[in-house]
Amino acid sequence: MSLAATSLPRSRRLHLRPIRLAELSFLLFLAVVMGLPLLFLLTGSFNLSAPGKPAVYGIDNWLRAFTDSGTLSALGMSFTLSVVRLIPAMILSVSFAWLIARTDMPGGKFIEAVCWIAYFVPDFPLVLAWILLLDPSFGFLNSVAKSLPGVDASLFNPYGFWGIVWVHTSTGGIWFKVMLLVPVFRRLGATLEEAARVAGANTAVMLWRITLPVLAPMILAVSVLSFIRGLQSFNTELLLGTPAGIYVYSTKIYDFLQREPRAYGEATALGSVFLLVLAVLLFFYWKFLSGGKKFTVVTGQGYSTLRVKLGKWRYVAFAGCLLYVAVTMLLPLTFLVIGSFMRRYGFFNIASPFTVNHWHNMLSDPIFLVALKNSLIIAGTTAAGGVLLYSALAYLLVSRRTVTAPLLESLCWIPHVLPGILLSLGVLWLFLATPLRFVLYGSVWGIAVALILADSPVTTQAFKAGLLQLGADLEEAARVSGASWRYTYRRVLLPLLAPIAAAVGLMNFGSALTSISTPVLLYSHDSRPLAILLLEYSFTGELERAAALGLLITAIIGVMMLIGRKLGLQLAGSE
């Protein structure tokens, strides 16, 4: 008794303090790493001297940025491109999702799986592949077209507005939207459509009058989100826009920072403008989402058994889906393979056009080996760091024992809408203007920190979903059984979360490996990762070698994603 009585107050301290401590340190950490870059971005735009030098404040940056004729047109181009891209992307993804989820099209599961795989194909190699196919001087499709009678000029040109739009319809965007929309279409209450049928509507009337209007808020939400995320795009615009003199704001920022000396002030001013525009957009998006509760019928109730019978058109639909996948995925990837094995790309008629030299040269290039090592360190650190950090954050958020949960949550959502180039610019300011300069600037660790930040929304949400699905009972049962928190974590939480951690870790590894816009402002000669090396190869016109490197990255991602999917499936099977 006396022993228990004296030890009790201490156990209360032990119980409460770690949670509070963890909460506060998370808040501080997130505020520093998410908030400070933004703050530096805004104040830095008024700072006339370079980062790390004594600050001189003024509005010259803003004046110069906006007297530069290209600045406003770059902002305008960002919006125009994002809107124009959205139209075909939404039509295609809604059609795909409807065909997969609501019709008797054969192979729907297969097409869904293909979309899932296609989503993870990194976009930069695909952009390269389209250059190999469409370039006016050596593009394969142009050569084919020229051999046709009556065609003497190049038919296709990827450099320019429509080239960018076209390439975007073949990279990640569409597949991602299909993955978002398929569950929405599946959850649509079957009774709504059945009632329309009974009331005498045929398929077309039902689709037009019931299905689409009911789903309209969700489709609109996906559109707005895609639009905002579309503004973050960098790679395609850099490779296809810059040669044609088309700049979007992200490539413009990059351009400012490629000048000698680096125009930090102008870049930061432009970034700040975009940040404000983004804030306004997000405000309306949020208003729209929180006000849009009119169509809450999209619930899990009455999972649809009714599938629209397409008759003989179902084969046409399947063929159409396959054709689209073939043209936008298989065709470019095939030419990436061919390109990487050609002595000189486009010259099919020379003696022995094929060679393994590019692969051989690349793999024996010391620069490549350093970049590979850098990439593995960066991606490994990003994956492990993200899993550790955000699993703990998700645990805090789910445990409901935090008082600052809403604040924590909104901080961790910031990178979801913050374009990589702006995040990277903010982090650059943070590194340059603080003592962090000596540790993180230009090092692989600095890049990893920025990438970990970029992963925060998706990773945290994945862990939150996992923890919510497990429920608090499993943990509480262990506590009541007599296990300390640490023992519970080791024996119960960790093994149960391991599959999610592995899947999320792999995904973050993959995105760290392929990210260009985040490390592009942060790398130095010693910390150059593979993706940046790929960018350099394509700038210097070494297309064959770039193709080989692009394929290598794609292959690594492919393997990781298959492992991830397997782990994900195992998790689903155990419940």
Added chain:
Amino acid sequence: MSAVVLEFRDVVKRFGSVHAVDGVSFTIERGEIFTLLGPSGCGKTTTLRLVAGLEEPDDGEIIIAGKPVAVPARGLYLPPEKRQLGMVFQSYAIWPHLSVFENVAFPLRVRRESSEAVRQRVAQALEIVGLGGFAKRGATELSGGQQQRVALARALVYEPEILLLDEPLSNLDAKLREQMRAEIRALQNKLGLTILYVTHDQVEAMTLSDRIAVVHRGRFEQVGRPEEVYEKPRTEFAAGFLGRMVSFAGNIRKDAAGCWFEWNGNAARSPLAIIVAATFDDGAPVRLQTRPEDIEILPIGELLPYQTIATVEQVAYLGESFEYHVRAAGVPLVLTVGKKHRYQAGDTIRLALDPARIHLRAR
């Protein structure tokens, strides 16, 4: 050691501005099955979680086996793992990554028992709950009823001070529920367990418990043996939640000759024992309440005290009995009656109340 295993003294637990547990005091004695009965959201599960240490009280004292485990005023709080309790969760909370054996062995492993002792005691616990041959199974290969037994074995394996059961039967089908109820009762007899049981099912509470606490809005409305709570419900809520209650409006009449209940409607003046009516004045509007099973249906005839005229509106044949929907003085009642007499819809009948089983409440 005293026979009191658990004591609550004015325990308060707030969630924001809601008082989930609002100044509750009670004790549980060794070897007793004590049930918290109430609708969802009444605070019964929160009370259980306070015992387990999964929630911290805002005020009051919680004492387990003579040892204070939570006294917020003194900053004292013992985490769940130090309280020596066993708990079966509504969802069972079987760890899906561990086998049946490892699930049950967990509390022993935490307590660093020797592997021989673990093997022996797990086997014993599984035997007790009737899962002798299941040790090697994966936890997810079990049916709902079997998972429930594993959860029970896990809670019993180290002989806890109190076994906490949080709606343990609510996820089972009706037949299995009946069987598990009997088994829990038998287990308690055999092992002399002290059980704190949470349920919203009155049949479960009535058949299992030594004592029932009817919980409403974070307060204990009544604590007592099942018969006591059922026969003499102290509050309106306790009366309504345990079984059905019908009530007739009327007034108290008092004069030199005695006290009467005067019905609103066609019924005989019914004499009341002085003591029953003591708290009411002459003319006070009251309700006369009784359980429907205490009402008898008689053919029409002279109205005696505690009888009233009613009309049959609907008859349903239930096989073992008849269900009559009748209306008496504007009050609709549903009465289940044996098959001896048979009345048709539209018949006028007499309802006879049992004067020994009525309650008066102010209107």
